[in-house]
Amino acid sequence: MKIGFIYAGQGSQVVGMGKSFYDHYETARNIMDAIQIDFDLKDLCFNGPIDVLSQTQYTQPCMVACAIMATELLKENGIEPAMSAGLSLGEYSALYSAGVMDAKTAIDLVRFRGQAMEEAAKGIESKMVAVLGLDRDTLQKCVEEASAYGVVQIANYNCPGQLVIGGEAKAVDKASELALENKARRALPLNTSGPFHTSLLEKASVALANKFKEVTFQEMCLPVIFNSTARPLEENSTIAQMLTKQVKSSVYFEDSIRYMLSQGVDTFIEIGPGKVLSGFIRKIDKTIKCYQVEDHESLEKTLKELKGEE
Structure with missing residues (x-):
């Protein structure tokens, strides 16, 4: 079995996300309680309201915080990916899974990213x-x-x-x-607040490029398949360059999954609320096994089935 982690993007958020992790696992409580940010992230994840949770600047750190909890709970139970990928925002969670950044850095960056994207979209119909x-x-x-x-x-x-x-x-x-x-x-x-992944997000791309000058990315411990190329990081590229490009470029999710399949990945775990990405994968290849982790119940079910197969 060769496992790929795939991380949900913006649009999958729901009120209550992450709460059952927090209620059942000390690891999750430690992660959530350690987050220092300029709004009450835990309260917004657990209690909403959905109209605030769905604002880009808030959605992004909330989604990544929940993804980090799920990632650590899987790893704590011996489930680690051979490679990972994420849809748009999910790429930051994928990079976290590869050891590129710690939780604080990931959440700080997507908080900045969300604000930059909202600012870039202002005034554009x-x-x-x-x-x-x-x-x-x-x-x-x-x-x-x-x-x-x-x-x-x-x-x-x-x-x-x-x-x-x-x-x-x-x-x-x-x-x-x-x-x-x-x-x-x-x-x-679609109910979106901006023209995401188009050239109209150039201002957000520039803002991110400047922000990344303050960040030190660590070496990847596993391949991350990037949205804009559907390939791992190339020798002449940097993570900062890929993330700067990503916000204003097309997301090649189907191509990314096909690449992962070509590299022997035969099992995917979707991390985040809902089953949108699993649905995409089934349309790409119906034979692929997909699991999904969004709460305590789905985590326990996935662990049981994976360990049974092993």
Whole structure:
């Protein structure tokens, strides 16, 4: 068995996330109680309200804190990944799992990232839309044609038949219209607060580049598959460069999973609320085993099944 950890991104947050870890495990309590940040992260995770929890600047540190708890609980029980990846925000949790940064650094960075993303999106009439049932090449042609109306790009390559476009609202609407004319099954607007993973986030990218000058990243103890390349870190690149690029570049999640499969990963553990990433993986390859860890019950179930298989 070769295990890959995959970390959920923004949009998966729910009120109450992390609470059952905190209630059942001392390790989780120690992690959560040690977090020093400029808002009550524990209270927001456990009690909401959801409208505040869903604001980018708050979502990001809350999601990463819960991911760190789950990662440490898995490792405490002898479950470690051969490699890891995350969807967008989840990439920071993946880097934590690889020993690149400690909990404080990870949470501080995503707090800054969330604020920078919100600031960069201010004043932009933007939109993101999930396009279902259309291939990449056809959607790319729709996007190119719609770019006459403004900035629009394919922001996420999630799985076969599910792509996300983002950018300026008029251009995204035009690309969505063209996609439907080209036999897309549906074009579903997403509840997001900005044109994430498009060139409109350039200001956030610059802010992160400056922030990373203050950070020392440690050597990775396992490969992390990066969103923007769907590959491990290359010799001529740095982690800071990859994270700076990531915020304004497409997320190649499907390609990342296919790469991990090509390297022998045969079992995935999705870490974070919900089963969105597991759903993507099943559309990529139905034969792959996927487990999910979001609370005490799912952790215990996953440990039991994995240890039974071993």
